[in-house]
Amino acid sequence: MNPRLARLLVCLYPRPWRERYGSEFEALLLAGRGGVRASANVVWSALCEYVFPTQGGNMDQDPNSFGAILKRPSAFLPLAMSLTALAVVLGHIAMYGAAREADEGAAAHIWQLLMAGQMPVLAFFAIKWLPKAPRPTLYVLGLQAGAVLASMAPVFFLNL
Amino acid sequence: MRSTRNVVEAEEAPGTGHYSDPPLLVLASLASGPKHGHAMIEDIASLCGTRLGPGTLYGAIARLEQQGWIEPLPPEERRRPYRITGEGLLVLRAKLTILQQFTKAGLKRLEAL
Numbered sequence: 043m044n045p046r047l048a049r050l051l052v053c054l055y056p057r058p059w060r061e062r063y064g065s066e067f068e069a070l071l072l073a074g075r076g077g078v079r080a081s082a083n084v085v086w087s088a089l090c091e092y093v094f095p096t097q098g099g100n101m102d103q104d105p106n107s108f109g110a111i112l113k114r115p116s117a118f119l120p121l122a123m124s125l126t127a128l129a130v131v132l133g134h135i136a137m138y139g140a141a142r143e144a145d146e147g148a149a150a151h152i153w154q155l156l157m158a159g160q161m162p163v164l165a166f167f168a169i170k171w172l173p174k175a176p177r178p179t180l181y182v183l184g185l186q187a188g189a190v191l192a193s194m195a196p197v198f199f200l201n202l
Numbered sequence: 203m204r205s206t207r208n209v210v211e212a213e214e215a216p217g218t219g220h221y222s223d224p225p226l227l228v229l230a231s232l233a234s235g236p237k238h239g240h241a242m243i244e245d246i247a248s249l250c251g252t253r254l255g256p257g258t259l260y261g262a263i264a265r266l267e268q269q270g271w272i273e274p275l276p277p278e279e280r281r282r283p284y285r286i287t288g289e290g291l292l293v294l295r296a297k298l299t300i301l302q303q304f305t306k307a308g309l310k311r312l313e314a315l
Contacts, residue, residue, distance in 0.1 A: 059264070067260050069280035070239035080255055087257025096264040 043076030051081060054088035056095060106175035108182065116167035117182050120160040124189035127156040131196045140200045150202075157193065222252055224262035229271060229286060229294040236275055236285035239263070266290070 048071035052064050074080055111117055134149040164186060171179040196202065231237060231245040239259055247253045254262075263284060266272040271290030275283045286294070 063260055063264060065280050066239065066277065066282040067256070070256050070260070073240045073281075074243075074256060083255025084257040087255070087261050090261065096261075096268055 043071045043074055043080070045072060047076065047081065048072050051084045051088070054085060055091055059091055059096060106178060108178040111171060111175060111178050111182055112185075114167070114171075116163055116170065117186075120164045120167070120186045121189050123156045123160040123163075124186070124193045127153045128189075128193035128196070130156070131193065131202070135196065135200070135202075140202065153193075153197070157190070160190075224254055224258050225266055225271075226294070226297055227252065227254065228259070228262045228266060229290055230298075232272055232284060232286040233291070233294060236283040238278070238281040238283045240281070242284075 048068050051071060052060060052068045055064070055067075071080075071084070130149050130152050134147075164183075167186075168179070168183060171182075227246045227250070228242060230249065231242045234245070237245060239256070243254055243256075243259060263272065267274065267284070271287055271293055272284045273287050275285055277283075
C-alpha cells in the first residue's frame with residue numbers, strides 16, 4: 043500500500059488506539075497489497091473503534107480527565123442547551139431582525155426555558171464532579187459559562 | 203457485533219461460505235506459534251480460505267489482547283508478533299469443542315436426509 047495512504051488510514055483511528063497499535067498497523071498496511079476493499083475495511087474498523095472503543099491496558103481513558111468528564115451528560119447537556127439557545131436567538135434575528143418586540147414571542151420563551159433548564163443540571167454537575175476532579179471540572183464549568191455568556195450576549199447587547 | 207463483519211474474502215466459489223469469526227480465527231492461527239499481523243492473515247487464508255481485512259484483524263487482536271487471550275511480544279522492526287496465552291488456549295479449545303459438537307450434529311442430520 044502507498045505509504046501516504048497507509049498513514050492517512052492509521053490517522054482515522056482514535057488517538058489511544060493509534061498510540062498502542064498505530065506503528066505495527068501501519069507496517070501491516072504497508073506490507074499488504076492495499077486496494078479499495080482493504081481501505082474500506084480500515085475505514086469501517088476505525089469508525090467502529092469510535093463507536094465501540096477498545097478498552098483495557100494502556101487504552102483506558104482516565105475517568106477523571108477533561109475529555110472523560112466532558113462526555114458526561116451533566117457536562118455536555120448544559121453546553122448543548124446554551125448553544126441551542128444561541129441558535130434560537132440568532133435564527134430569530136436572522137428572520138425578524140434585531141428590533142425589540144413589545145410582546146415576548148415563542149423564541150424568547152424557548153430561550154428562557156433553555157437557559158433556566160440548564161441551571162439544575164449545572165448545579166448537579168458542579169456538586170458531583172468538583173470534589174472528585176476539581177481542575178478538569180473547573181475547565182468544563184468555564185466552557186459552560188462561556189456558552190451561557192455567548193447565548194446571553196446577543197440578547198443583552200441588542201436589547202432584545 | 204463487528205467481529206463477524208468486514209472479512210475480505212479470498213475466493214468466492216458459489217455455494218461455499220467462508221468461516222468468519224475473526225477472534226476465533228486469530229486464536230486458531232496463533233495456536234501454531236507466535237505470528238505478526240501479515241503472517242496471521244496468510245495463515246488464516248490457508249487455514250479456511252478467509253482473508254481478513256487489516257482493520258478486522260487488528261480489531262480482533264485489540265479485543266483478544268484486552269481479554270488476556272493473546273499477548274504481544276517484543277517488536278521486530280515495526281512488526282509486532284503476538285502469542286496465545288494459557289487462558290487463550292483454554293478458550294480456543296472450548297470454542298472448537300462446541301463447534302465440533304455442532305458440526306457433528308449438523309452432518310448427522312444431513313446424512314439422515
